[in-house]
Amino acid sequence: MSTDDSPMSDLPHGEAPAAARERALGRGGAERATAPREGRPARVWRAARAPVATRADALHAGAWWVWALGLAVAASRTTNPLLLALLVAVAGYVVAVRRTQAPWARSYGAFVKIALVVIGIRLVFAVFLGSPIPGTHTLFTLPEVPLPEWAKGVRLGGRVTAEGLVFALYDGLKLAALLICVGAANALANPARLLKSLPGALYEAGVAVVVAMTFAPHLVADVQRLRAARRLRGRADRGLRALLQVGLPVLEGALERSVALAAAMDARGYGRTARVPRAVRHTTTALSVGGLLGVCAGTYGLLAAEGAGYALPVLLAGLAAALGGLWLGGRRSARSRYRPDRWGARAWLVSGSGVAVAGLMIWAGSYAPTALHPPAVPLTAPTLPLWPAASVLLGLLPALVAPVPPDAAARPGPARRSGAAVRSDAAGRGPVSAPGGGRRRTAAGPRDAAGPPPASRAAHPSTEPPAKESER
């Protein structure tokens, strides 16, 4: 039982601690004794528990974005540092327990760093450029630079007040929280899968991004290899000059590789188009161009004062026409999609939790405006308002319901236990596949994961004749 339930052991409601306690109390037979008593609630719990993320039940990438944007909207509605910190903690915790080993998942750290830099810059500006916030608590006074008459609104140096700094800090925190929410979506959602959900007419753009993503690591490897080669020629392998001199060969290599890839893609049928009637083609063009014009005009109307009456209808009509153009354009491409991500119950829960956080926070803005925006003047310690804080905690739902990444085992930190348990889980039940579980990162001896031996391959001959169904 402890083995079965341990994927949840890092979660608040995990049952493993209970089992451990029972063992500690000397009830050795606890596992066998409790198994038959397992009643209906346990079965329901078992069914609702987060599965290991395989291709079939991976969460839709869009759900992660909806969830993160919901948190971001919530963050934009408050300057209460305690609430903001809570939001960041919620996003961080979900990333910690649900991100994979994929390269994009590592981008989260970069986003956190950028967020810290944003706070720093905001504070530096507040110190040197002064702040419009009136304050009485002077921390220190910088020598003020006298500016000419025409720059009267600007101040350089001068009095620095605690109120000004606190205001700047709150403001910076808000921006930082927004950034961290976007970073969380970036780390959790597979960009390739997200692009796969694009409409067919935008497919080319999606391919370009995916190819670029696979090319970047090659480019880095090329630079490293060529710098090493410089050392073999007896030249310095460090420094800017070395980097510049390998630039040309690296670009050459990248160019060659892209030509080879283009040839391979061509030979694999990239760019095959379906025959589309002339009328449909022309309609597509008309809809796309007309729609975009409508969108432009509508946006201009919304922003300018004159067009308040007609702007919204024009914008909506333009949008509809553009979408229609995209849909019709998709008919030209003969492509089909292999196993697109499904938007299942878990995706509804994850995205719903984000929307709920955003909605509740917007609502809180009307019933507790002062709690969401603690005043910098006069200086008061911010308090944590109970109900808004509780609504932020709803954002933790993905940590419970989103599928567990299969390769969490290789990662240090909070998720390690869950990862190890996933592995034993998979081993214990067989069909739950966690391919390459903890082995993915061991570079040495890759062949031992090479798959079934020839004998077992021979046991599943492909019975279908090869060219039978080249019909399309």
Added chain:
Amino acid sequence: MIRFDQVSVTYDDDAGPALTGVDLTVDEGELCLLVGPSGVGKSTLLGTVSGLVPHFSGGTLHGTVTVAGRDTRTHRPRELADVVGTVGQDPLAHFVTDTVEDELAYGMESLGLPPDTMRRRVEETLDLLGLAALRERPIATLSGGQQQRVAIGSVLTAHPRVLVLDEPTSALDPAAAEEVLAVLQRLVHDLGTTVLLAEHRLERVVQYADQVIVLPAPGEAPLVGEPAAMMAASPVHPPVVALGRLAGWSPLPLSVRDARRRAKTLRDRLAPEPAPDGAAEPAAPDAVAPPVGRAEGLTVRRGRTDALRGVDLAVRPGESVALMGRNGAGKSTLLSAFVGLHEPATGTVRVGDAVPHRTRPADLLRRVGLVPQEPRDLLYADTVAAECEAADRDADAPRGTCRALVTRLLPGVADATHPRDLSEGQRLALALAVILTASPPLILLDEPTRGLDYAAKARLVEVLRALAADGHAIVLATHDVELAAELAHRVVILADGEVVADGPTAEVVVSSPAFAPQVAKVLAPLPYLTVPQVAHALGAGA
């Protein structure tokens, strides 16, 4: 299935045709092998089948190529995608997506197959190629053999009737190559796929071929025929054929099994002869001189894994050592440690008396030279002459040193040639000359025979033997068992970063089924490794 009708191809900026007088037919369900020296137009011939030549590459195609009834002049490559599957030399350049399963589905998505058909075919192909356990793995984390199988699988899912492969096993270790060839065999036998492949390593593939096309020289018409008949006349042939020609067997054996059945009389004739030595055996190294390169208890960590663990290796002047082992066993890491690209986690590595990773590159150059897997990485200049001058400057050698070496290793190369226009073998020789300019006592080569034809390989063997005779120590990391048998005094086998075997070539190599050269397999238990040894023994006995 594939019909060439008076085909010739001329590229725009070339004087003569790259391919001429091709007039042949490949029948359905045949495994057809394309052989010939480097630069003879093999890749061009393969390209005409998929339509990449001339639609993608440019140039002019005369005559017609018909694949499954479709004329490649009027069908672009993408319109042939459902009948021809093409896998190029470098599988990494072939991949469009990032995971195995998506890659298998990519071609079918382009063809617009219905989702349930795609799903079924992906599952079938995963089973067929033994990739089921890897289905969600990122492609970049796979080994070379696995990547090659994914590349083959990615074109198979479209159920092409013709499969075109350009050197599918040349970058693979012997075991991974067998994996890939087993898959090709299954396709031909079970699914009736027509396979056309070009390969330099004939010893691996010739016994599976139904038909062989030999391109003897650039601009000459190809010869077509049964493998045994073609091998009798071919300028390129595997050792087992050379042995058969030497012994006068007819028809020629193509596989070790055939040869072994014929070889009883040869073994009886050779048995009373003394163990091979002398002319055919590489000259013995100087046993008392201090080692020029030494690793003791060397552990190198890359990321979190130990790429090397407690490796001991000493190389003496005049000695040739072959490092073998599967892809990813740590061969390249060991070579890089000797040139200071990796700092040891524990243990020591010394080149002469210097610690490589603490020595300035300019000093290290005089102690050790490494020719990397891709010799082109070493070459920066626009012309051979400029490259040589730069090498003289780098090594503080007298002007003309490098050029003299180039002339010796690579006769007849003009000063103004761009290194990019050289063939693989010529480029390797140029890189070797650049390294030798500083005359380092220790020379390291990483996979030197990748992409080399037999003639280039034979020249390389001569060059390296001469260098060893001059007192250079040579370490080569290679998958090529025939090269190791001809050249190395000692073979060191690495597995998972540890040395699992270290000893004289004859002892180590003969006892291993994967690393034994063909002659050793045919003549076992006699300790012969190469055809020249047998020829020498027969000459002495007669």
